[in-house]
Amino acid sequence: MHDTGATGAGVTVAIVDTAVSSARTHIDQIWPNTCGGDADTDDGVLAWHATSVARIVSSIAPDARIEAHPVGTARLDGTIACSTDRTRAFAQAVNESADADVIVVTSSVGRSPELDAAVIAAQLRGATIVAARPQTSVSSASWLFDLPGVIGVQAVDASGVVPDQLAADDPDIDVSAQGVGMPVLGMRWMPGLRDGTSFAAPVVAGLIAANRADASCVLAAAAVGSAINPATASLLAPRAQSPADTAETN
Numbered sequence: 001m002h003d004t005g006a007t008g009a010g011v012t013v014a015i016v017d018t019a020v021s022s023a024r025t026h027i028d029q030i031w032p033n034t035c036g037g038d039a040d041t042d043d044g045v046l047a048w049h050a051t052s053v054a055r056i057v058s059s060i061a062p063d064a065r066i067e068a069h070p071v072g073t074a075r076l077d078g079t080i081a082c083s084t085d086r087t088r089a090f091a092q093a094v095n096e097s098a099d100a101d102v103i104v105v106t107s108s109v110g111r112s113p114e115l116d117a118a119v120i121a122a123q124l125r126g127a128t129i130v131a132a133r134p135q136t137s138v139s140s141a142s143w144l145f146d147l148p149g150v151i152g153v154q155a156v157d158a159s160g161v162v163p164d165q166l167a168a169d170d171p172d173i174d175v176s177a178q179g180v181g182m183p184v185l186g187m188r189w190m191p192g193l194r195d196g197t198s199f200a201a202p203v204v205a206g207l208i209a210a211n212r213a214d215a216s217c218v219l220a221a222a223a224v225g226s227a228i229n230p231a232t233a234s235l236l237a238p239r240a241q242s243p244a245d246t247a248e249t250n
Helices: 044-060 086-096 113-124 197-210 216-223 230-236
Strands: 012-017 065-070 102-105 128-132 151-156 175-178 182-185 191-194
Touching (some): 012 197, 044 182, 044 197, 065 086, 102 197, 128 197, 175 197, 182 197
Parallel strands (some): 012 065, 012 102, 128 151, 151 175
């Protein structure tokens, strides 16, 4: 794909998640954390998730401009701390991604009229919005992909099968992509393989960014609920060289 010039050059991808580490991945701009707290940190507990998302996007669209829009601080138990109303902070982050061509949402949040308006405004600016399906263990679920035009992503394994722990009968899932056995960095920055819709969504966002000049193939797949070729996704994402850090939790 990269040999044909599909590298994301001239395309901006905004990642809406939590804090990120610029020391561990390429980030062109890190915006202030709209919830307060760290935006750029080398604390793996706070930054492993968003950093891993950014690495997946960059591996697929290496020439894209990557912006991080942190919303909250991750905790060990998987919840997100925010010093203000997180839904409002989320809307602010989406509004601040005014120049992005692709916005990928890999952190869950409750919907509100303000957040819906921010998402619709971003779409009117021409942004394609990709949202990971919230996993069942997350209590404050985001249903952003209920909104027309938002691409809701499910995770599949290398054979295209949704594993039991990620299965959901949700009509708002638009497209599937590999999110099982994905190469990520753990809380102690050890490379390993993890599962989750948060790692499938950046595959879709990266493919859209890389093929922005002709994104119809990716968007058409989303429109009919087709699966992004998992084999292609696994080839594009760099494979981890070390075993998973099994002491950590998702």
